[in-house]
Amino acid sequence: MEPAKTEEPQKVIFSAIQPSGTITLGNYLGALKNWISLQDEYDCIYALADLHTITVRQDPAAFRRHTLEAYALLLACGIDPKKSLFFIQSHVPTHAQLAWVLDCYTQFGELQRMTQFKDKSAKHPDNINAGLFTYPPLMAADILLYQTDLVPVGVDQKQHLELTRNIAERFNGIYGPTFKLPDAYIPKNGAKIMSLQDPTKKMSKSDENANASIAVLDKPEDIMRKFRRAVTDSEACVRYAEGKDGVNNLMGIYSCVTGKTNAQTEAEFAGKGYGDFKAAVGEAVAEHLRPIRERYADYIRNRDYLEQCWGEGARKAYAISIRTLRKVMKKIGFVPPKPM
Ligand code: TYM
Numbered sequence: 001m002e003p004a005k006t007e008e009p010q011k012v013i014f015s016a017i018q019p020s021g022t023i024t025l026g027n028y029l030g031a032l033k034n035w036i037s038l039q040d041e042y043d044c045i046y047a048l049a050d051l052h053t054i055t056v057r058q059d060p061a062a063f064r065r066h067t068l069e070a071y072a073l074l075l076a077c078g079i080d081p082k083k084s085l086f087f088i089q090s091h092v093p094t095h096a097q098l099a100w101v102l103d104c105y106t107q108f109g110e111l112q113r114m115t116q117f118k119d120k121s122a123k124h125p126d127n128i129n130a131g132l133f134t135y136p137p138l139m140a141a142d143i144l145l146y147q148t149d150l151v152p153v154g155v156d157q158k159q160h161l162e163l164t165r166n167i168a169e170r171f172n173g174i175y176g177p178t179f180k181l182p183d184a185y186i187p188k189n190g191a192k193i194m195s196l197q198d199p200t201k202k203m204s205k206s207d208e209n210a211n212a213s214i215a216v217l218d219k220p221e222d223i224m225r226k227f228r229r230a231v232t233d234s235e236a237c238v239r240y241a242e243g244k245d246g247v248n249n250l251m252g253i254y255s256c257v258t259g260k261t262n263a264q265t266e267a268e269f270a271g272k273g274y275g276d277f278k279a280a281v282g283e284a285v286a287e288h289l290r291p292i293r294e295r296y297a298d299y300i301r302n303r304d305y306l307e308q309c310w311g312e313g314a315r316k317a318y319a320i321s322i323r324t325l326r327k328v329m330k331k332i333g334f335v336p337p338k339p340m
Contacts, residue, residue: 011149012043012045012147012148012150012180013149013150013151014142014143015046015152016052018048019048019049019050019066019071020053021066021206022205022215023205023215023216024205025193025203025216025253025289027205028289030156030187030193034152034185035077036077036078039078039083044084046079046085047089048088051089052138052139055120055129055132055135056124056132072299072300073217073292075306076299081309085316086313087313087317088313095142095145096141097141097325098141099138099141101141101328101329102144103134103137105170106140110166116135116159117136120132144180144324146317147180149183151185152187153184154186154187155191156192158184161184165181178324179324190256193252195212196213196227196229196230197209197229197230197231211229214285216289217292217293219293220286220290224282224286227282230246230249230250230278232278236274238265238277250277250278250281253285254281257285268280
């Protein structure tokens with residue numbers, strides 16, 4: 001008799017992005033592109049991390065609009081609600097509940113060491129709120145609620161992922177196996193897209209210089225202009241080398257959108273100047289993003305469909321995450337509530 005087939009359970013992917021304004025080429029190449037490609041092979045759960053966004057003061061109307069736009073844009077990028085769960089974090093109350101619990105298993109010193117906390121407090125000295133400080137345990141809650149295996153993120157989130165593992169290990173150490181320990185899933189190419197104006201800094205949504213970052217929804221002519229103005233160096237030779245941060249960044253972006261290796265790019269532009277190279281990168285990026293912009297225009301007009309998707313996403317996310325939360329509460333010793 002043949003042995004019964006034991007099906008391996010699918011690995012769980014979780015990731016999230018803040019709806020804090022413009023979604024950039026950095027977000028797309030560092031994280032979103034992987035989110036899309038993982039959908040066929042894994043159980044994928046994705047969220048708009050809107051609770052994280054209020055650690056920086058938001059104008060209510062703009063915040064609401066950015067959240068709607070981000071939801072439509074991620075669908076346009078290729079998140080398929082038939083394959084993946086895709087919800088808005090504030091719609092699923094288990095996230096804030098587990099975050100409080102994890103706050104109590106995270107040390108002050110650990111949070112003080114987070115580089116993002118240090119950077120953001122330096123940037124907003126008039127609003128160093130407690131939420132900015134306890135942001136990492138909320139992110140840990142997002143991930144741990146779903147017994148996540150892999151978290152596709154850019155390299156700037158690596159430290160938060162390491163802390164998530166530490167918190168989970170600490171909790172498991174006290175109460176026995178409760179949380180799965182997640183791994184970061186960081187792309188080889190595109191993990192850190194740099195600013196076009198200062199290639200020693202990462203490309204960021206909040207950069208004041210509009211030429212420093214490309215938005216996924218930028219018009220082709222704006223994309224071309226920003227790449228034409230990208231800061232490079234005086235060598236005028238397209239090659240990947242230490243100290244050539246601007247050119248290295250452009251080569252990385254070119255590779256992400258065309259699939260070409262650096263050697264192929266060097267050969268393609270041998271004997272040509274930066275003008276030709278920058279135009280080619282701009283064109284390749286604009287072409288890559290064009291279908292996303294077109295699909296976005298349809299999604300953003302269809303509010304009913306968006307609501308249906310995020311309603312369904314939140315309902316399913318709640319059903320999964322409440323199981324972990326109940327287990328956690330029981331292990332700590334909370335008296336179980338009666339159903340409300
Ligand atoms: P956020 O919204 O800042 O960024 C979303 C994703 O984009 C990546 N990213 C980049 N990748 C490459 N180059 C860049 N210049 C670049 N800029 C941003 C980020 O690494 C991230 O993957 N705290 C998170 C959101 C979050 C989350 C989570 C992520 C909340 N809960 C749970 C994973 C799991 C954040 O602020 O990402």
